[in-house]
Amino acid sequence: MRAPVVSGAKLENLRGRNMRRILAAWLVACLVAGPVEAGVRVIGQPRKLAGGEEGLHFMRPIWSPDGSMIAFTCEQYRGLWVANSDGSGLHQLTDEPAAGFGFEWSADSKAILTRVAQYRGPLRYNAAKIFDALTGEAVQVTEYRTRMPELPHWSDGLRRIAVLGAGGLEIVDSGRKVEDVRKAVSHRFCYQRRGVMVIARADGQTEATLDPLPGARYLNEVLSPDGKRMVFEVLGGNLYSVNIDGTGLTDLGRGHRPQWAPDSYHLVYMVTEDDGHRFTAADIYCIAADGSDRKAITTTAEVLEMNPSWSPDGRWIAFDVLDEGAIYVVPVEIDKNAAGEGRR
Template sequence: MITLYKSKKLRKAMLSPARVLFLPVLFLMMQSALFAQPKAAGEPFALISSPSHNFMNAMWSPDGQTIAFSSDNFNGIWLADANGHNLRQLTDDGAVGFGFSWSPDGKFILGRPAVYENRRRFHKVKIYDVNTKQEEVLLENTRDLYGLPAWTPDGFQVAMVRNGNIEFSSSERLQKNRSEKPDNVVYAINGKLFNINQVTRSDVEITAFDGRVIFNVSISPDRSKVAFQVQGKGLYVLNTDGSGLQHLGHGEHASWLPGSDYIVVTMVEDDGHYITGGELYAINVATGQSHHLTGHTQLIALKPAVSPCGKWVAFDNPNDGNIYKMELR
């Protein structure tokens, strides 16, 4: 079941070829919690490894009991328990590991796999049941999908941009697993961030970087702030009402701590061809002050993922293809 919504702002934004939708949704685990400056509590250790796969792009389940991740070229999605045991593959769909996301109740994973027909690339939108491994297609092969689909905050629908429309897709399976009340959705397209009300479909432009791509959008657990990257400009944080825009340097892949006061990012170095370094930093989003988390290790730490409880951060290391885990305090 798909419903359509098209705003004047969105129709105007869709005119540019640089069209990206990011709608990541984070589940609130510890409302109004207060956390001190995060610091490393020990050495990172290899949590998940395989002799036949290079793993990457880890993401914690909302309850913190499971980690989902992908492999080379974002092919397939795997699952493991939080202790690294019970490794199993959820799907072998191609490119599905790029931009996948957990449903708020942790029962499903949303993905955008790629398929090829007559040497042409298409995308599907699918949900995967993490317990039964059953799959459901929400959108069949298309070349009209812009950016990444994502969950609405209540887990009842999946939002996507296609053919100039915001579409909200659902199914009987999702309707049975509605977990929270509806809320606003933040999405990025053509250098603009919009905040759209899931019920009324009204939208508000909260910031704009015309001519620049906005990506890696990450909503804080209390849904009051959004961190995002701007092509060629770096990392920013903004209140979801459009106030308080701050530039936070050049960190990447922001992951929030439960108190919504800090993010963990990676600072990446390269030689123009290969990644040569990656360090994790915790940043206070109010002051911009940062603390180096991985200065004591030689690992290249990429794509940090903070656990819902805030005690752990997972990341991948391209040198050995392992998923690492480090304790925070």
């Protein structure tokens, strides 16, 4: 759905109203969470990181693996922007169409891989590109092609790229010079092939295939940081988590665009409502992979908080506010007892 473009005067009013509503919602969340409740709790007020200015409608924040930066895109997924985790150093990497949809950080937090688009008449052509996170210098990894049904992935996290094309899965060398290759040793990635979720090793060889709900259409699948569990969404259905051996399928209820906490046990996601044309409500929730500890992180009736992302140290959740076009971060705390091995 297309995010609305807001006029300057209205935008100023929205910024003030949204911030007051968000602060009020977080105060309620903190009171509800309480110091004795297990799971995830909010421990401070949200802080606006970027956006909310006319012409800068930001969305879909994703933390870098080292937690020092956050990348995000603009409406219609056009372009890529990066800022430091404190909001400083905001800069644009590219303005290319589709660059902000499904991008991935490299394991060393120095580059971003994404799929960009060109339109030639009625046809869309796609190519995989890598952008330096500081300079924006681009390396085109593949030629532009009409068929690239899956997003590209870092196959080893650093140097090699996995691209699914008409001929199957290709592993392409990115040409990056990497100082520390140890981060790539145990890297795995997931993608879809013929409607089935696939977990592959860095060389592209299949490690596991998952089809826990035959006939369902899977989307937004994400492998846990420890590589033991997958969370995914079913089109028109709920969120689910499952062990990579296919056991332990758990229905997590309604939700969209899940992201793992670094403990590989908790998840953050959004719950939305729409009227068929536009979003009418959106809030952020957390839940454990076994379906316990479900909690609303926001409870605002008129502010649309969306697209949450957990920081690598587990201390922050980033999200966007749709009608404002701003990126926020909020401090959270995970109860270590709730993430213990005995509960998994």
